[in-house]
Amino acid sequence: MARILDISFCLLFCIVILPENTTSYRSSSRPNVRSDFPKDFKFGAATSAYQTEGGWDADGKGPSMWDVALHNNPSLVLDRSNGDVSGDSYHVFDKDLKIIKELGLDFYRFSISWPRLLPNGDISSLNQAGVKYYNMVIDKLLANNIEPLVTMLHFDIPDEIQKLGGATNPIFVDYFASYANLLYKLFGDRVKNWVTINEPRLFCVYSYGNGILVPNLNTSGVGDYLCGDHMLKAHAKAYKIYQDHYFQQFRGRVGIVLEAVGTYCRKGGSLSLNDRAMEYYLGWMAHPLLSNKGDYPEVMRKEIDENSKLEGRAWSRLPKLDQHWIDLMKGTCDFLGLNYYSSQYGVPLNRTDQFKPPSFEQDVGLQLFADPSWPAANSWLTSFPKGLRDILNWIKSQYGDIDIIITENGWADGGQLKDTERIEYLTKHLQEVLNAIHIDKCNVKGYTYWSLLDSFEWVSGFSERFGLYSVDIGSPTKERTPKESAIVYKNIIRNRKI
């Protein structure tokens, strides 16, 4: 999806601005030592419901906010496409199962469409056809020794809940918690690894903040922090419900998926900019859940409070967490899902420059740009594999040895079968995962390629393809064809070695 990177700024300045090796954030530069994965390391691939399932109104499914927004305004997407049909997994899941088996995956990460199960978002509206579909998916995976890693919410909030303000309304927390409870009840006997929410930071900033993603609200610097607050509360409640009512019986795990972008800056101020950027981009969501102290990162608390005051506001744009919530959120991850795609450089942003206050970007206060020497797939996706290792080290230094699963990492192109750049990207990132495991002793337990197959890529539609398998989107049968990267990944999985 498009991210705002001012490339012209980069061309002017990034040659002279080099990241400094000054913080705990950067891992050592020792060369690759081993190419084999630990015995218990697991490999997967991922999809999400709106991007892949199709069947947007099949068998009683309700509309998600994406269905409604893109039907009303197709121009929100570059090629005016939408997820109405996409790879049609709702109707042809067996084709997905076939390629999942072909790759030899240990696990398959997919998401449940909340409005397929609960057309109006509330548990009063249970749609039995949705229950049947996900039972079928889960049962077929397990019958083939493939573990389901199930995401409860991957951007597609039911439209009925969005009409109430979606994740900016505090009632979202209770809607989500009762949806999570239902999921445990329906599928918890077989699903042992749950992700509550996918990329809450990015979702909140892009959907409610800067208006790039549906529902394009543009409540910049206010709605995004409200959304973040409710996402964290919803996650914590869902976690607690599992612990209190299901863990004893089902013995599963509940985690969250956070995205991180390696951000390299010059040193400045009392807290180096590298660490400061990480606090905003990752710590906002990670600190309340994973740190010993809990709560939002101190630097965000202090700076957003100050910014809000300067703007003449009556209260801070970053909501205050009371002790009840701080305690409830702390320690609510049995594992951390990490999505990593790209890195960037940052220089302090002149406040009057690009973003009018208030905004998340203005609060972070960094002008971001990619290094022109990094291979680029698009404006936001550049290949800097060491960034992944650095982030794993940052997480270790901040939050200790929590189990980490890389839940997404992938490359976009035009969809050609000879996808040499994807192979480069995949193998180099896997090598950095190995370095993080063997050299830095980071606790990485699994890797998930995004995506199993070509699918609807949000604001880029089908103009960008991330799949290991190509999908003939225009044909009724939606045939899946392996790209060269699928063969490479399959061999890595079979040999447990790059």
Ligand code: NOJ
């Ligand atoms: C992360 C999101 O979770 C996924 O939905 C998206 O397709 C990829 N990034 C690529 O943009």
